[in-house]
Amino acid sequence: MLKALTEQYGYLFEDDLLQEINEVGIYKEIDPGTKLIEIGDYIKSMPLLIEGAIKILREDEKGDELILYFIEQGDTCAMTLSCCLGSSKSEIRAIAETDTKLIMIPVEKMESWLSKYKTWQKFILQSYHDRMTELLEAVDTIAFLKMDERLFKYLKDKAMVNHNEVIIVTHQDIANDLHTSRVVISRLLKKLEINGKIKLSRNNIKILDL
Amino acid sequence: MLKALTEQYGYLFEDDLLQEINEVGIYKEIDPGTKLIEIGDYIKSMPLLIEGAIKILREDEKGDELILYFIEQGDTCAMTLSCCLGSSKSEIRAIAETDTKLIMIPVEKMESWLSKYKTWQKFILQSYHDRMTELLEAVDTIAFLKMDERLFKYLKDKAMVNHNEVIIVTHQDIANDLHTSRVVISRLLKKLEINGKIKLSRNNIKILDL
DNA sequence: TATTTATTGTAACAATAGTTACAATAACTA
DNA sequence: TAGTTATTGTAACTATTGTTACAATAAATA
Secondary structure, three states: OHHHHHHHHOOOOOHHHHHHHHHHOEEEEEOOOOEEEOOOOEOOEEEEEEEOEEEEEEEOOOOOEEEEEEEEOOOEOHHHHHHHHHOOEOOOEEEEOOOEEEEEEEHHHHHHHHHHOHHHHHHHHHHHHHHHHHHHHHHHHHHHOOHHHHHHHHHHHHHHHOOOOEEEOOHHHHHHHHOOOHHHHHHHHHHHHHOOOEEEEOOEEEEOOO | OHHHHHHHHOOOOOHHHHHHHHHHOEEEEEOOOOEEEOOOOEOOEEEEEEEOEEEEEEEOOOOOEEEEEEEEOOOEOHHHHHHHHHOOEOOOEEEEOOOEEEEEEEHHHHHHHHHHOHHHHHHHHHHHHHHHHHHHHHHHHHHHOOHHHHHHHHHHHHHHHOOOOEEEOOHHHHHHHHOOOHHHHHHHHHHHHHOOOEEEEOOEEEEOOO
16 A cells, blocks of 8 residues: 555655555545445545546435536545534535545544644645635536536546546436436437547447547 | 624634734725635735625636625635635635625735644634535536526525615626526516515515515 | 616527437347 | 347427517616
8 A cells, every 4th residue: 555655645745644644544446336425424534546536426406416526546535524624424425437546544633634744734725725626617617518518528527537538328327427318418419429529339438539 | 903803703713813813914894896806816815704795706718707605704715715825826706795894814824823723724624614515505506406596596695695685786787696698687587576586676676585 | 957878678589408208229138 | 039128319399598689767967
């Protein structure tokens, strides 16, 4: 674990802190689709992403979802920070998008390190900033883009975090993530294909215009 | 200033910190409509709200606006925190909604207090959490509600922060805040009036169903 | 007061998104 | 292989939102 940790976070944290993380952190490897955090959960530990990507979702009253953004390596989940430090419930759902490697830090440590390590404090504040920025970009996407633009952005983002221009997904999956209906997605995907932006197949979509 | 400060923040901060804020903070009284922060600004000081309300706006590529939320007394602007601590540009616009009293804290102090005062650190982290929550609620509103629901919520929120069930506003103003057109707003307002939710007059709207 | 400007009401239409229904086909399974 | 299920395509329709155009009226100002 120390090797992976040093590679991802060595330039950020001092040796003492890396050593402590190595002692108390729990290393985990997660399969795609695994639910890491559920809405309403009390968070007892905070994930440091070593490898892979996590999809962050919001839910409406009917239980339908909406993707907010993907988190990638080097990131952590600011909502988790927020919940840990305020000991409140999670406002979001987190699902592994790809094979994911992460280190779980217990809440108690998170808090004490804030006073003990300046670099940790800086990291936590920077993470808040990054997640705030990402949330604002999510707002932009939802509020300012039409569904066809949101769809194409989603496809590109998904290709990006999966490091593959072919994404494995059904139209229904996409509709769920974008909080719309399958028919709407099928219709818009067909248009994108006609315009030469993508190539459609059963269960997968190739992004041509990345 | 110390009196107002103690009333709003006395229960949060220790005396030493209150004293420091009193020394370095700059007290300001602001008129409604005054622009406090512009998108792209480098922030040199952080506002502590004593009284009043501030409207936080996001802008699209065309320069059209969208309201994110109102900030009220006891709050601070987490985007500002974020920008100060990361020394990056503001992502949002802030405009005084009402007569507003606030204390401006210089960036340098903000940072040093993080190590010096535990209560300050807690306040900053709590502010991040609050703003994050508020941003998520903004996402809910934009993504999950239809325009008529968003409109009514907006009217109620505005009445709330102005402490008045009669709000002074034109249909065009509302359209700007909600990122839609005046005709759409006029249409939906008329419906709300027919349903007995509001009473329309020139330049003002009375909320009946608060 | 006469004129100008700002605000609101409304019709008519276009564009986008959501819904229902059903057929076609690929993939899986008994 | 036959039957079942999951996925995709498509038509037809509805609902919502956005656009253009113009009239009516209130308010501001010359």
